[in-house]
Amino acid sequence: MNTLIVYAHPEPRSFNAALREVAVDTLHGMGHAVVVSDLYAMGFAPVVGRADFLTQHNPERFNVSLEQRHAVAHGGLAPDIARELARLQAADLVILQFPLWWFGLPAILKGWIDRVFVSGVSYGRSTVFENGKFRGKRAMVCVTTGGPAQSFGPDALNGDILDLLMPLHRGVLGFTGMTVLPPFTCFHVPYEGDAARRQMLQAYRSRLGELDRLTPLPMPRTDQYPGLLVHGQRPCAQ
Amino acid sequence: MNTLIVYAHPEPRSFNAALREVAVDTLHGMGHAVVVSDLYAMGFAPVVGRADFLTQHNPERFNVSLEQRHAVAHGGLAPDIARELARLQAADLVILQFPLWWFGLPAILKGWIDRVFVSGVSYGRSTVFENGKFRGKRAMVCVTTGGPAQSFGPDALNGDILDLLMPLHRGVLGFTGMTVLPPFTCFHVPYEGDAARRQMLQAYRSRLGELDRLTPLPMPRTDQYPGLLVHGQRPCAQ
Numbered sequence: 001m002n003t004l005i006v007y008a009h010p011e012p013r014s015f016n017a018a019l020r021e022v023a024v025d026t027l028h029g030m031g032h033a034v035v036v037s038d039l040y041a042m043g044f045a046p047v048v049g050r051a052d053f054l055t056q057h058n059p060e061r062f063n064v065s066l067e068q069r070h071a072v073a074h075g076g077l078a079p080d081i082a083r084e085l086a087r088l089q090a091a092d093l094v095i096l097q098f099p100l101w102w103f104g105l106p107a108i109l110k111g112w113i114d115r116v117f118v119s120g121v122s123y124g125r126s127t128v129f130e131n132g133k134f135r136g137k138r139a140m141v142c143v144t145t146g147g148p149a150q151s152f153g154p155d156a157l158n159g160d161i162l163d164l165l166m167p168l169h170r171g172v173l174g175f176t177g178m179t180v181l182p183p184f185t186c187f188h189v190p191y192e193g194d195a196a197r198r199q200m201l202q203a204y205r206s207r208l209g210e211l212d213r214l215t216p217l218p219m220p221r222t223d224q225y226p227g228l229l230v231h232g233q234r235p236c237a238q
Numbered sequence: 239m240n241t242l243i244v245y246a247h248p249e250p251r252s253f254n255a256a257l258r259e260v261a262v263d264t265l266h267g268m269g270h271a272v273v274v275s276d277l278y279a280m281g282f283a284p285v286v287g288r289a290d291f292l293t294q295h296n297p298e299r300f301n302v303s304l305e306q307r308h309a310v311a312h313g314g315l316a317p318d319i320a321r322e323l324a325r326l327q328a329a330d331l332v333i334l335q336f337p338l339w340w341f342g343l344p345a346i347l348k349g350w351i352d353r354v355f356v357s358g359v360s361y362g363r364s365t366v367f368e369n370g371k372f373r374g375k376r377a378m379v380c381v382t383t384g385g386p387a388q389s390f391g392p393d394a395l396n397g398d399i400l401d402l403l404m405p406l407h408r409g410v411l412g413f414t415g416m417t418v419l420p421p422f423t424c425f426h427v428p429y430e431g432d433a434a435r436r437q438m439l440q441a442y443r444s445r446l447g448e449l450d451r452l453t454p455l456p457m458p459r460t461d462q463y464p465g466l467l468v469h470g471q472r473p474c475a476q
Contacts, residue, residue, distance in 0.1 A: 062249040166402070
């Protein structure tokens with residue numbers, strides 16, 4: 001089993017770093033091969049643009065999807081994208097490890113998705129959800145929050161963590177066919193002391209040991225939407 | 239009235255650019271002052287890090303919020319953040335203009351939020367939602383999608399656009415106290431021809447003329463959650 005951990009935190013001494021290390025150690029102990037993409041340490045560039053490609057499909061008008069498809073056909077993905085995409089393709093389990101910033105992904109991680117989930121490789125016109133290119137892979141979010149647990153929930157001030165993560169779970173991971181495991185969430189982290197932090201790390205160890213017994217999040221199926229044009233025929237620039 | 243348009247698209251000839259120009263022209267015609275932050279044209283750097291600050295609060299351990307508060311107190315925000323923050327503070331209306339990428343914000347725009355919505359200026363421990371620092375400002379999303387309208391909705395394949403935008407609407411704009419207007423959404427843009435595009439641009443003109451008559455999105459109020467510790471006392475690195 002190959003695991004890819006995509007880790008997005010600027011501080012090497014952070015609790016997020018400790019969670020990452022727990023995952024590396026635990027998964028190694030389970031016999032997994034583990035690769036970590038430490039986006040901050042790599043200086044990963046998160047902005048989609050012409051520099052994503054060695055090739056050029058249309059010099060007049062830049063359309064991300066069309067340039068991606070052209071680059072895939074002609075070996076023209078920039079080296080950093082090609083490397084991350086190869087890691088993603090080789091992974092049986094993908095863990096996204098990040099602090100919740102403004103109720104979403106840190107920009108560096110959103111940009112990893114924007115650039116690495118290449119059109120034609122991670123999805124196609126009718127190859128999404130149950131027909132997705134990445135079916136067979138499992139994905140899990142490991143996220144920390146500043147807000148306390150009671151501030152998250154369907155009727156709580158910050159909304160439910162599953163609703164906040166829905167665009168990621170469903171729109172990225174499920175969309176590409178991955179089996180999405182329930183997120184592992186550590187609440188109120190900046191305000192917790194060592195004892196509580198140790199408990200959270202131990203809970204993460206336990207969680208990683210029971211991945212096979214978790215019930216995945218429900219996802220839509222395209223065959224529930226017959227006649228829906230998932231993607232049209234003639235894309236040009238949005 | 240001052241309007242800030244934060245615009246995130248890499249292609250100057252894109253439909254997003256046309257929407258931006260419609261907004262500039264229409265709002266000028268209504269007597270607004272309009273500032274555009276064209277993030278791609280500016281080469282905006284979206285990754286939170288030490289370079290956000292001229293000051294340094296803790297050289298041993300980097301905590302974004304603590305560095306932000308320290309920098310605000312000592313005039314230590316990096317010039318690009320200080321400029322964008324000043325634009326945000328001066329705005330009565332904030333329009334976020336972007337294509338939906340992976341069911342969310344392009345990384346360059348998420349990073350604008352991550353870096354510019356500075357702790358202590360855009361929010362404080364108990365100054366969120368109805369007590370938010372940015373109350374009195376209005377905000378509106380103008381977003382384009384690749385998927386057709388019928389693929390979005392509460393029971394549709396891609397989910398409802400309001401659910402996809404919830405982390406932004408509620409977790410960023412509403413959280414900081416802004417009045418959040420319903421989004422203006424252009425579906426299926428890459429597959430539409432000139433006539434449909436002209437209709438969408440005209441609809442956007444009409445929408446901009448009726449901002450005062452729109453019913454804002456509902457937001458939670460902190461006084462509905464008495465006793466909730468919105469932010470704790472002793473933050474350290476997540």
